[in-house]
Amino acid sequence: MFFLAIRQLISRPQQTFLTFFGILLGTAGYVVFSGMMLGFQEYITDQLVNNDAQIRISPRDEVLKEESFKGVFFPDSTVHWIKPPSGKTDSTQLTNVNGWFLKLEQDERVEAYAPQLNRQLIFKYGKQTLPGKLYGIDPTRQLRVTTIGNYVEKGNLRDLDRGGDVIFVGAGLLEKLGAESGDTIQVVSTNGTVSNVKVAGVIRVGNRLIDESSVYASLRTVQRITQANGIISEIVIRLKDVSQAAEVATEWSFFTKDKVQSWDQAYESILSVFKTQNIVRDTTTFTIILVVAFGIYNVLNMVVNHKKREIAILRSIGFDENDTIRLFIIQGLLLGFVGAILGLLVGAAACYALDGYPIGGTSKSGPAMMNVMKISWNYQIYLNAFLLSVVTSGIAAYIPARAASKLSPVEIIRGSA
Structure with a gap:
């Protein structure tokens, strides 16, 4: 089954290569893009956490209201304010x-x-x-x-x-x-x-x-x-x-x-920017994966259309629907696996080249806070990239595989006669 899947992919080298190249670039792009964005977030978070207090206790500024003076003047009487107090202490x-x-x-x-x-x-x-x-x-x-x-x-x-x-x-x-x-x-x-x-x-x-x-x-x-x-x-x-x-x-x-505030409460606006960046990253990833999925679908769909006679012969010698589905899913997973592995290597090489790359100069006031590119080497990036590529490849391969399993060998041979 495995060697048959490889032979069918090799029989259409141009389409197979383009799909494989798309998976490779998609995986590498995800690794580089995520490494850059998460590296920036890790650097800023490290600056906020380590350069400043993780928790800060400071005097609380109280906004003056009518309740602020309750019991202060004439505690046994009802006080009516001509002009309510305002400002803060x-x-x-x-x-x-x-x-x-x-x-x-x-x-x-x-x-x-x-x-x-x-x-x-x-x-x-x-x-x-x-x-x-x-x-x-x-x-x-x-x-x-x-x-x-x-x-x-x-x-x-x-x-x-x-x-x-x-x-x-x-x-x-x-x-x-x-x-x-x-x-x-x-x-x-x-x-x-x-x-x-x-x-x-x-x-x-x-x-x-x-x-x-x-x-x-x-x-x-x-x-x-x-x-x-x-x-x-x-x-x-x-x-x-x-x-x-x-x-x-x-x-x-x-x-x-007193006012007690943690670092993430104090820098909530900055952390909200990180959330926006993550949404952008996830959206970009979804787009890349969608393009890769369409590429796999198109290649395997063409294989189904051009290999109908071969599929009919396989069905005639004992291949059932599940065997046919497995054949095409193996092809999709094979493209996804090899493309993902090489994509991870290319992405890691690109991250290595970018890590520490100068992005800011110096001024009279001294160096910029972040003057070199920071890349995250979190293993989760590479694991996510690999799983996304392989799983997407398998799902994209299932649709043409399902269509191939429904082909009737008698109708195929009769139609090609």
């Missing part, structure tokens, strides 16, 4: 820092956490004045929660804890100020207080928005500069299992007034 510190520290220490799901005090301030050097965000951190704890240490261009982030008013400045902000590592910069707080700090290091993340606005100092330094002794504005957390981030954040938010 901008809280700048957590409600129960010590309580959070105790809870995080006892929760086995937490791998590490770090306190922060973040403030928007003004930075001056010479005649240049620029706004920026000053992050007060505990370097030892921060390095366990995020990968900020990987982006230190000059200096050692742990130097922030060695005393003295020193800062690590984003490369873009430092260049705009016209300063260099080792220079002294002035920091102007919201109440007009001016503090002198020394640039001990440079951080270059590759994201212009971060590099042109971020400054890091020790927690104690920021508390002193902003006159906020003992105040913590955020706690950033890393979990042992990042997939539990949303579940844990939702659980914690039930017993606190």
Whole structure:
């Protein structure tokens, strides 16, 4: 049966080759397209998960309503508002820092956490004045929660804890100020207080928005500069299992007034873009597979039409309907199997060539966040490509196989006589 199926395919080499080539290109196209899209998604997800907190606890901004003041004024009387309250309260510190520290220490799901005090301030050097965000951190704890240490261009982030008013400045902000590592910069707080700090290091993340606005100092330094002794504005957390981030954040938010948000909740809009990309990928895959299926159907349909006499002879010597169906399905699966295997090899070779290919240049603000092509080597891509090609080939072969099984040997021989 197997050798007979091969002989029938070889008897029409041009159609067989074109169908085989279509399967090969379809499989390779799926591998390359999926590798590129999933590689981009994996890179961005890694940036979001590792470069920032997996869970962030911050003060909640409350929108003012009539219920916000219930019991505050005249608790034993009914209050009628001439103009209902509006706006919101901008809280700048957590409600129960010590309580959070105790809870995080006892929760086995937490791998590490770090306190922060973040403030928007003004930075001056010479005649240049620029706004920026000053992050007060505990370097030892921060390095366990995020990968900020990987982006230190000059200096050692742990130097922030060695005393003295020193800062690590984003490369873009430092260049705009016209300063260099080792220079002294002035920091102007919201109440007009001016503090002198020394640039001990440079951080270059590759994201212009971060590099042109971020400054890091020790927690104690920021508390002193902003006159906020003992105040913590955020706690950033890393979990042992990042997939539990949303579940844990939702659980914690039930017993606190603070805002508890996981990374996937914070970047929901970006993840929705990933869903759109997956829809585009699936649609493209369906189109490719549909074209491949039509190619297989056309080839086997022509084989049925041109091999009616041979089919009649096979039926006459004992082939039944099921044998005929098997014959053509073997041909379809054979095309799909060989085409899929070679398609996977071609796709993998193309992915290897594209992985690390330069796609972005450098600017005065430093390198782009993603300046080379990222390719995913997830085995699921190759497994899906193989199964789609083989299964589609089998299904596409069944229709002409079914038609061939219905042919009557007597009518075929009589019609060709």
